[in-house]
Amino acid sequence: xxxxxxxxxxxxxxxxxxxxxxxxxxxxxxxxxxxxxxxxxxxxxxxxxxxxxxxxxxxxxxxxxxxxxxxxxxxxxxxxxxxxxxxxxxxxxxxxxxxxxxxxxxxxxxxxxxxxxxxxxxxxxxxxxxxxxxxxxxxxxxxxxxxxxxxxxxxxxxxxxxxxxxxxxxxxxxxxxxxxxxxxxxxxxxxxxxxxxxxxxxxxxxxxxxxxxxxxxxxxxxxxxxxxxxxxxxxxxxxxxxxxxxxxxxxxxxxxxxxxxxxxxxxxxxxxxxxxxxxxxxxxxxxxxxxxxxxxxxxxxxxxxxxxxxxxxxxxxxxxxxxxxxxxxxxxxxxxxxxxxxxxxxxxxxxxxxxxxxxxxxxxxxxxxxxxxxxxxxxxxxxxxxxxxxxxxxxxxxxxxxxxxxxxxxxxxxxxxxxxxxxxxxxxxxxxxxxxxxxxxxxxxxxxxxxxxxxxxxxxxxxxxxxxxxxxxxxxxxxxxxxxxxxxxxxxxxxxxxxxxxxxxxxxxxxxxxxxxxxxxxxxxxxxxxxxxxxxxxxxxxxx
Amino acid sequence: xxxxxxxxxxxxxxxxxxxxxxxxxxxxxxxxxxxxxxxxxxxxxxxxxxxxxxxxxxxxxxxxxxxxxxxxxxxxxxxxxxxxxxxxxxxxxxxxxxxxxxxxxxxxxxxxxxxxxxxxxxxxxxxxxxxxxxxxxxxxxxxxxxxxxxxxxxxxxxxxxxxxxxxxxxxxxxxxxxxxxxxxxxxxxxxxxxxxxxxxxxxxxxxxxxxxxxxxxxxxxxxxxxxxxxxxxxxxxxxxxxxxxxxxxxxxxxxxxxxxxxxxxxxxxxxxxxxxxxxxxxxxxxxxxxxxxxxxxxxxxxxxxxxxxxxxxxxxxxxxxxxxxxxxxxxxxxxx
Numbered sequence: 001x002x003x004x005x006x007x008x009x010x011x012x013x014x015x016x017x018x019x020x021x022x023x024x025x026x027x028x029x030x031x032x033x034x035x036x037x038x039x040x041x042x043x044x045x046x047x048x049x050x051x052x053x054x055x056x057x058x059x060x061x062x063x064x065x066x067x068x069x070x071x072x073x074x075x076x077x078x079x080x081x082x083x084x085x086x087x088x089x090x091x092x093x094x095x096x097x098x099x100x101x102x103x104x105x106x107x108x109x110x111x112x113x114x115x116x117x118x119x120x121x122x123x124x125x126x127x128x129x130x131x132x133x134x135x136x137x138x139x140x141x142x143x144x145x146x147x148x149x150x151x152x153x154x155x156x157x158x159x160x161x162x163x164x165x166x167x168x169x170x171x172x173x174x175x176x177x178x179x180x181x182x183x184x185x186x187x188x189x190x191x192x193x194x195x196x197x198x199x200x201x202x203x204x205x206x207x208x209x210x211x212x213x214x215x216x217x218x219x220x221x222x223x224x225x226x227x228x229x230x231x232x233x234x235x236x237x238x239x240x241x242x243x244x245x246x247x248x249x250x251x252x253x254x255x256x257x258x259x260x261x262x263x264x265x266x267x268x269x270x271x272x273x274x275x276x277x278x279x280x281x282x283x284x285x286x287x288x289x290x291x292x293x294x295x296x297x298x299x300x301x302x303x304x305x306x307x308x309x310x311x312x313x314x315x316x317x318x319x320x321x322x323x324x325x326x327x328x329x330x331x332x333x334x335x336x337x338x339x340x341x342x343x344x345x346x347x348x349x350x351x352x353x354x355x356x357x358x359x360x361x362x363x364x365x366x367x368x369x370x371x372x373x374x375x376x377x378x379x380x381x382x383x384x385x386x387x388x389x390x391x392x393x394x395x396x397x398x399x400x401x402x403x404x405x406x407x408x409x410x411x412x413x414x415x416x417x418x419x420x421x422x423x424x425x426x427x428x429x430x431x432x433x434x435x436x437x438x439x440x441x442x443x444x445x446x447x448x449x450x451x452x453x454x455x456x457x458x459x460x461x462x463x464x465x466x467x468x469x470x471x472x473x474x475x476x477x478x479x480x481x482x483x484x485x486x487x488x489x490x491x492x493x494x495x496x497x498x499x500x501x502x503x504x505x506x507x508x509x510x511x512x513x514x515x516x517x518x519x520x521x522x523x524x525x526x527x528x529x530x531x532x533x534x535x536x537x538x539x540x541x542x543x544x
Numbered sequence: 545x546x547x548x549x550x551x552x553x554x555x556x557x558x559x560x561x562x563x564x565x566x567x568x569x570x571x572x573x574x575x576x577x578x579x580x581x582x583x584x585x586x587x588x589x590x591x592x593x594x595x596x597x598x599x600x601x602x603x604x605x606x607x608x609x610x611x612x613x614x615x616x617x618x619x620x621x622x623x624x625x626x627x628x629x630x631x632x633x634x635x636x637x638x639x640x641x642x643x644x645x646x647x648x649x650x651x652x653x654x655x656x657x658x659x660x661x662x663x664x665x666x667x668x669x670x671x672x673x674x675x676x677x678x679x680x681x682x683x684x685x686x687x688x689x690x691x692x693x694x695x696x697x698x699x700x701x702x703x704x705x706x707x708x709x710x711x712x713x714x715x716x717x718x719x720x721x722x723x724x725x726x727x728x729x730x731x732x733x734x735x736x737x738x739x740x741x742x743x744x745x746x747x748x749x750x751x752x753x754x755x756x757x758x759x760x761x762x763x764x765x766x767x768x769x770x771x772x773x774x775x776x777x778x779x780x781x782x783x784x785x786x787x788x789x790x791x792x793x794x795x796x797x798x799x800x801x802x803x804x805x806x807x808x809x810x811x812x813x814x815x816x817x818x819x820x821x822x823x824x825x826x827x828x829x830x831x832x833x834x835x836x837x838x839x840x841x842x843x844x845x846x847x848x849x850x851x852x853x854x855x856x857x858x859x860x861x862x863x864x865x866x867x868x869x870x871x872x873x874x875x876x877x878x879x880x
Contacts, residue, residue: 047585047638047639048639127594127595127597127598128598129598130595130598130599130601130602130603130640132585132586132599134592134595135586135589135591135592135595138592147592147594147595147598148594148597148598162594229740230641230646230649230830231649231650231830231834231835232738232740232830233740255740256830257737257828258825258828258830258834258837258838259825259826259828261705262708262736262737262825262826262827262828263828265708265709265712265713265736265737266735266736266737266828268713268717268736269712269713269716269717269720269735269736270717270720271735271736271739421578421579422577422578422579423578423579423584424578424579424580424581424582424583424584424843425577425578425579426579427579427583427584427586427587428579428580428583430590431583431590441588442587442588443588444588446589456589463589463590463591463592464588464589464590466590
């Protein structure tokens, strides 16, 4: 009976806390929270539970407990720490040598050795396997040969077989050592390999990927208890074969909800211990109701209004600066989003190492300056409407309209909204560079290194460079950063590159999200990892 | 009778094919006008073209007709029919799971929900209707009339959310605070949604919500029908013969009064399926309704076509059964 259990638990913890306070809390076990109990968490239906397939939030939350990779991230500083790797080193930032710790095994007894990683990365990269995380292997040498080229670029019925089955950049040295050759030098490589797409996979898993997806063969602190009950629940229990730091709860139950409101009701009814997200409409209510049991911190999801630099009207940077200067971000956040965002003053999430405030000099409202810049640039074509783009059905029209109103008020430019495209077509329009005006898009980091906010979005020829921005100085600085000796040495170059963006404004930065999570009275210590978000294995429950 | 059933079954063929083509055409149009749903899987990250191509092909969205607006994609339709009827292959969803697996996972929940809903509306609805119909103008009659109007006028998505918040969360929390109430009631029944630990108990309230709207209609239908039949000649005759009141009401009146009610309940299986789309989402029941909702939102045409075709078959079969039941209830009806 939960009601009874709770009262006892609360009383017991209160006593325990007093006792700890007296003894000074020198015991390691006490300060880190006690092990035991069942943690029940909110989840939505994952896409895939294999490292090569799962690239969405609900999948990653499960995969991170079932699997472990070469490195992990510090919960507070987001610094890279070795996990399964003994060392990750390179002299030229291009050829990386990875040494593994010995003794780690998969749940089925297979060793976690160099082959396990090479196998997993090859499997993800090989295009005919159609694995979502193939995207993340793009830096490794030989990636083009395992992805067949589309001959006419127009989607023929059958793509030809790729030239190679395996990435030429992955080479095994001995059982616990392998080398990774990248296409281009990249100093941030060690930060990328903590992403679940780089986690190892057992041979048995690759042999029957469908079965492995239903009941993953992991190598992490938890293992599956039964199969994945689709749309209902995923249960994991502490794994005996894991040699690293054990997880706190004995068992984690992921309860799957199709609707975040239904999940919140279940939380209110005491059925869940952690909810990593909240229904937007109930954010304020939750804050009032749960107070110190609500966890709030700046997130890393970036919303921007892109500038179609391929249209003549937006080629002059003073026009882009004028548009950005006429927007009061905080007032939109307060009016439309109940304050659930933080205004962006730069291009990199404030939580990232190397992020600075005020990189963008044009990101606070200054109508006088905006008017002046617009006049210098020769004004806006008379009578022409500014078309603001967003995808349909996601509530973007509301804030975009506020943006349009502010621009009209400040600069006298009339606007129209183009918000009727569904997401797939909208993205297709972005890929084909067919926007006729400023467009809404977002970005989330792939790895905790500020480069992830720079090259993919603004590098010449980069995949998600939807503005078609190109600046040789910017590219050169990124290159210098990529081939710097260490992560620390690379930061200044990237920061200079970000300064260029702050002047050029290929996109207008709008805001970064705020993370709001709530946890129940059963939770003793709530742990949120700056990179991988709620760390269920590290959350301890009150014991009685 | 046998010939009638065969004729009806043959009529299923054009109905099912027609439905399938409509579904196929609508989902194809949706893709033609809103773009390749596979691209949306990657969101802001522009995927390498080769990878996008490979996944599109794997999921069955690579037919070139899907990029020609207005094209009815007959070729794709024929392929689809062949796969479904010759190989029993309904295709995969965007997460590469077989549609047949998805349905197999979901159907037990929906069946349980439907049974609860139908039993609830039949038992409570008919009982309320009989009580009200036999004593027209009494307190019970007014109670039934007013409460049913109240239920009918509240849309199911409002009723569902209100019940979830007030019965499941608020009232449930009070119950959960009382130690003497067994867990089955406090944690199992009065819950804001489906719970794997209480697979049946936690479906009771969602089932009742699903049945509520039809319950009101059932009660009103029964009431009117009873009132009409109580004054009928054969009932007066039965009474005059000196039969007991129980027999007059139970056999003579009720049996004839239930014919329209049975029809309604049969047809209602179909609309209950539609209601399940809303109820299952509100109460987080992992059934067919929630499956269709998610598939329609994500543009998973194979799932929509496959599942809705199966639903159509269910509705057709239910209607056939109702028609056959007619003959059992009313000896005047014969099928040649």
